Amino acid sequence: MGTKKLTQGFALSSLFVCMSTSAIELDKSQSTLALIETGCAYGRGAAAVEAAKADGLNQLRLFLQGESSLSLSSSDNELFNDSYSESQRETLVSGISQGLVKADFGQPEIQGDDTCVTVRIAPTASNNEDDFGDDVEWSDAPTMSVVVTGEGQHDAQTGLTARQVAEQDAFRRAISQVLGVMVKSGYLQQSYSEMSATSASDDFNLVEVARQSLSMQSQGMITGWSEISQQRLANGTVTVTLDVTVEREQVESRIARLISSLGRPSVYINARLPVVKTTFSTALADMGFNLSSQPAQASIILNVREQEKVTPSGLQLEMAASVVDRAGNQYSSWRNDPTFMTLPNKPGMLNELAAIHLAVEDNQHALKAQLHQAVQKMAMQGGPVRELIFSQKAAGQQGRLYSLLSAIHGVSDVKLKSQSGKVVVQLRSMSDAGDLAQYIEPSLQTHQPGYQSRMTVLNEYQLSVL
Template identity: 70%
Template sequence: MGTKRLTQGIALSTLFVCLSSSALELDKSQLTLALSEQGCAYGRGALAIEAAKAEGLNNLRLFLQGEVSFSLTTDDSLLLDEQFNQETRDLLISGIAQGNVRADFGQPEIQGDDTCVTVRLQPPASELSNGDDGIDWADSPTISLVVIGEGKSDSKSGLSARQAAEQDAFRRAVSQALGVMVKSGYLQQAYSNMSASTNSDDFNLEEVTRQSLSLQSQGMISSWNEISNKQLDNGLFAVTLDITVERQKMEDKVAQLIKSLGQPSVYINAQLPAVKSSFAEALANMGFDLSPYPAQSSIIIDVKETKKVTPSGLQLELIAVVRDRAGNQYGTWRNDPTFMTLPNKAGMLNQLAAVHLAVESNQQAIKFKLHDSAQKMAMRGGPVREIIFSKRAAGQQGQLFTLLSAINGVSDIKMTKKSDKVVVQLRSLNNANDLAQYIEPTLRIHQPKYTSKLNVLNEYQINVL
């Protein structure tokens, strides 16, 4: 499994001597021992919460693999070795890696600029799934998985406990299927043509893909059968389902995501027509999609052109700031104006712009900035998208904000009033068509007696009347 093995007869605690994990502790408050760890992620909203959960689980995985330590008494060391033996550790490590381990998550807490979640992990029960063992991504058009989902009734989403458990099972099934895809090498191979993919240390393609697929998990499931169900404590309901995941539908969703990362829609904002046309031609030759309007783009390039007249002639300085539609900046590119000097005559700026943007090193630098920006946006939750509400469709804005925040995969929600409209900006890895499918039932909960009409204007905007 790629995990570290313990030498027989050596206590688990003796291995953990190198690093320190001050937030990790043993939870002995219940009959079964548990490991407790806090995970934190920058930002607010659903994406930050999921990232904090993933961080906490990953810290626990590192501990179980013997890569971090914390101080234990002799009694606690014996207790830990007894309940978290090598076989148990291997099951948990594998389950965390595949996204199907059952962990308890505390309520999110705000700590400065971070969102933190406490993760509690117990030894696995006998029904812990072994995930993708024996499944090959290329074996057949479908993948059959048996998963356990848990949930409780939620008035915000309008789901009963059973429905919430089923939705949880669907997400777990897609997550496990993604594990099969990753293990096969398909995911990385599909992304291998992205030149910036190996240069961004903070970019995690698997995590971004998991976030993107989580919102639309049911759309990749062709059928499912219930095996068993069980009422748990605290209003939780558990259901075991045999779920069939469509391989082609997953591949299509992944291809759509990779295209959005590799070919983001770009709008060029430049004062000089010559500079704008030169940028447009250069970006088109690099394979990027160009947008005629800022509202229909995921990335905006603001170009500042400075005409420099020197004793030897005319030079052009270009500074390109890469940002999104909400004004968040992701990078800056500058040329070397001294690279080319032309006579100070009419039409020379056009030639200077064309020459600078034809230089291969400049093209590669711009391409990297755009790919890097798309990756950073994905890690923050996706491009900024807009939902434009009429006042009647918006209703009580506080409640609307709460309901939209509860949609899985949506984050960084901002609401503003513009004339007679309420404009909601949010981040989502899913395009407007997919997003609209999940917003529509939310609006029915928001105003049961009012039938909203959704119209997808483009990939980034939805109009609601």
């Protein structure tokens, strides 16, 4: 396929994050070309500073994914493509999503009601995440042993010591290294058989999605570890080198669940005509998709617009479908050719037309490909949109809540809004709702130590916090 290059302009997609025109700069002052962006957040204090850092990193992530626009001269465009290969961009995106990227932050500045921070990142000389080592092989053994190095500093927000942060960093790297071994062995590709090659997008990276999905879940897959060395630097950073034991079956189980969710997403069909909804439901069920009776319980929503067309020859049915998520972000679309079939303009003919159009193999293939493509795009952007519905008391200080949730590995595109007297947090995550609740609860305890919140999983995409 060749190496992909960034073009001089990128289309701005309608994502969670509301972005203005990108202010990203190219820093040519050093031997390595760096990217600089300014992130801003409303308010003052430490919480606003952390939120501004998260905003800057997120804008850089979107730029590296080609999701925000930046005009470059021909020379700058060539320089960028030479400095940032496809694999380096993917590594940086992965690092930002998982909280592993090393960024330089400027001093906070006040701009009106906002606190703003400059964020600087540069490509790494080598990709340690993909340095799997020839001595590690994927086999039928119940466990795998990998040696990794993690680093960290004291996290005042979560209360974790530098040592604890370094250990968590090492655990995440261990999981990432195991995923790399799976790729080299061919196991991951062999397991990815539910989605056909025709429905797999060139931009879809299963390994990256797997890393996003598993980045929060190292606790369940690591059965033990032993320390090889530890070092404390003058700036308070602790580095640890650990021999980590990873349970193979747990990794395979998590990957199987991930592939199942990608291959058999839950779909809600929103159609005006009952016959169209019924016909679509039958067709999608036959294609292997899971159907949801409510939008809140679906990963994607298929909005179908039907239009009856009366022609001199008879009755036709035009159908146009858009694939969106619960936040309204559109990922793909499909439409039929209404001229393919014309029937007499009589009662009951719409039923026949809908059934005939969806029975056509080409239509089924195209619709299935668009639905799979939508799920792939959603996964590459961080996963399905999920909602945390907070009471005002449980939400507490919203700026601090935003910062804590944004700092959770595997969580991205956090957005807060008030709705019916509640604080609704929308975010992306590849983790199941039950797993997500486990990872969020410690942050809520740190958020308001004196308040005992109660979290309830309402469905796979909604959690209530009182």
